[in-house]
Amino acid sequence: MTNKAIIHTDNAPAAIGTYVQAVKVNNTVYLSGQIPLDPETMTLVDGDISAQINQVFKNLLAVCEASGGDLSNIVKLNIFLTDLSHFPVVNEIMGQHFQEPYPARAAIGVSELPKGSQVEMDGILVI
Secondary structure, three states: OOOEEEEOOOOOOOOOOOOOOEEEEOOEEEEEEEOOEOOOOOOEOOOOHHHHHHHHHHHHHHHHHHOOOOHHHEEEEEEEEOOHHHHHHHHHHHHHHOOOOOOEEEEEEOOOOHHHOOEEEEEEEEO
């Protein structure tokens, strides 16, 4: 039997469409995409790409914690960038949030993201 639960936390941005922050099925959590929104104001954080990437990791961490885990439980991370030249910055900041063994990862260049964000991430974690 499948045990399915919807994950929600006020410490991450509220869903702005027909989706939820995450869904937990048994011991696997499927994270919806997070963009660099401040959860209190629901506006993009001020600053450069580094500020946006750090906010996305902060939002992902909040949802991970609400599901009973943390960033170390992420086994697959998808990163969407509107400018792939920011990839080295992603690597640098990701190294501040993850330790080996790192999750499987994809970095995908896209033409546009919600609310004009430069970065979005989603993932899968196992608790």
